[in-house]
Amino acid sequence: MIVEERKLNPIEDSDMDSLFALPLDIIPLETPALRRARMIKNARLRSVIEMFGDIETGSGQIEIRDLPKLFGWDPEQGVHPDMIMLSKLGALESYDVYSLRILLREAGIPISNQEALKLSxxxxxxxxxxxxxxxxxxxxxxxxxxxxxxxxxxxxxxxxxxxxxxxxxxxxxxxxxxxxxxxxxxxxxxxxxxxxxxxxxxxxxxxxxxxxxxxxxxxxxxxxxxxxxxxxxxxxxxxxxxxxxxxxxxxxxxxxxxxxxxxxxxxxxxxxxxxxxxxxxxxxxxxxxxxxxxxxxxxxxxxxxxxxxxxxxxxxxxxxxxxxxxxxxxxxxxxxxxxxxxxxxxxxx
Known part of the structure; x- marks a missing residue:
């Protein structure tokens, strides 16, 4: 088999055009730092929180289960509302806008700005x-x-x-x-x-x-x-x-x-x-x-x-x-x- 030697690039889209990235600023979260982050699917198809990411610094990812320790959420106060919300989001299979319209409604996650669920x-x-x-x-x-x-x-x-x-x-x-x-x-x-x-x-x-x-x-x-x-x-x-x-x-x-x-x-x-x-x-x-x-x-x-x-x-x-x-x-x-x-x-x- 003769294979053409060429360089391929990863598929990248802006957040609302992406299959695998969800900007958390459209989700009603209480923690400001999380609203500036996004949820992504990693190589193992696990949903993680990406606190930062670019070509030079790489991707700073946090497992959802590690959030209480990172943000100091007191377990004696019960499960933090953001933890409940992010656990639901982590279970979703895709973050494209058309799937989100259905899956967010089924998960009971409110979106104040429905216009956000549109392609750019x-x-x-x-x-x-x-x-x-x-x-x-x-x-x-x-x-x-x-x-x-x-x-x-x-x-x-x-x-x-x-x-x-x-x-x-x-x-x-x-x-x-x-x-x-x-x-x-x-x-x-x-x-x-x-x-x-x-x-x-x-x-x-x-x-x-x-x-x-x-x-x-x-x-x-x-x-x-x-x-x-x-x-x-x-x-x-x-x-x-x-x-x-x-x-x-x-x-x-x-x-x-x-x-x-x-x-x-x-x-x-x-x-x-x-x-x-x-x-x-x-x-x-x-x-x-x-x-x-x-x-x-x-x-x-x-x-x-x-x-x-x-x-x-x-x-x-x-x-x-x-x-x-x-x-x-x-x-x-x-x-x-x-x-x-x-x-x-x-x-x-």
Whole structure:
């Protein structure tokens, strides 16, 4: 096997665009120092508090269980409210905004500013090319072949707020009639439509960024299996086989869900009704926490690998094998559990 020699970089996003980092300033905590920190998933997929982190100083991480000692919380006063809150957050599988909307509500964690649970404007702009796939059939239904310039989903909503083409107004009224709403309510429908398909665009983008890192890691495992010294170690070989099988299975599972969503979306536009739209919306939302959890786990694992071994020849085979056995395999069964616990895929009826 010939492997292209190239350097790969870890996947990094600003906090609210990240799968694996949660800025704690959006959580109602009592301790000021914690509100300036963030919760992250480490290489073993354990949730830890990162008090500081940058390229030069590294990452200052604290286990949740060590917080009472660090902040002097008196156990005789009972469990500190921040400890209760952070323990709940530590149990979450992903910190992407779409999973958080569901998981924070289920955990009973209030968020005063719901606007915080949105992707950044920069990230939304980056996803425009993904959103085009979903906005195209919508625009064609109303505007047909009219030559329109669309740079973001906001541009789409603006078109429908003030359509200046008579033909478009007629089609817009037909669409409103199909949905059982007034023509003035169509922009609100479009915002719901935009948000649910922005979530799919976000997850697709995460998977696309992850794909070359997964390819690199699986290629590295192939090299390790064929290393003369390492192929004498049956425990390592079994671990490599298990990891490759699991990662391929997880990647295929997410890809299959996207294909199901595509079929359901096409079906929705073939016969648009309010009921069909809400079925598609519910179908996609039902898998947010599954897709988010799997992508979060795989991204954290691949980032840990790429940071240590950015090129195929980085580190050497022994160091790579040791890192796989000590860090990479830890928590992989948890990612598999997230995938296995997902509801059965159902097509739109």
């Amino acid at each position: 404007e920069e990230k939304s702009q980056q996803l425009t090319s993904y959103m085009t796939k979903f906005t195209y059939p919508l625009i064609m239904q109303i505007y047909g072949d009219d030559n329109l310039v669309i740079n973001s989903f906001d541009d789409v909503v603006k078109l429908f707020r003030d359509p200046d083409i008579k033909k478009a107004k007629q089609r817009l009224q037909q669409m409103a009639d199909k949905l059982g709403i007034t023509i003035q309510e169509v922009p609100k429908f479009l915002e719901d439509y935009g948000d649910i398909f922005l979530s799919l665009s976000y997850y697709r983008n995460c998977l696309d960024l992850l794909a070359p890192l997964l390819e690199n890691f699986i290629s590295s495992m192939y090299q390790l299996r064929n290393n003369y010294q390492l192929r004498q170690d049956p425990n390592l070989l079994n671990t490599l086989s298990m990891m490759e099988s699991t990662m391929n299975e997880l990647s295929a599972g997410i890809t299959g869900r996207f294909e199901n969503f595509d079929r359901s979306t096409k079906s929705m536009w073939d016969d648009l009704t309010a009921e069909r739209f809400h079925k598609v919306k519910a179908l996609i939302e039902a898998y947010h926490t599954t897709i988010g959890g799997v992508l979060c786990g795989l991204t954290v694992k691949m980032n840990a690998w790429i940071r240590l071994f950015p090129k195929q020849n980085s580190g050497g085979p022994i160091k790579r094998a040791e890192f796989i056995m000590s860090e990479m395999r830890q928590g992989l069964d948890n990612i598999k559990r997230i995938e296995d616990s997902a509801p059965m895929l159902a097509a739109l009826g």
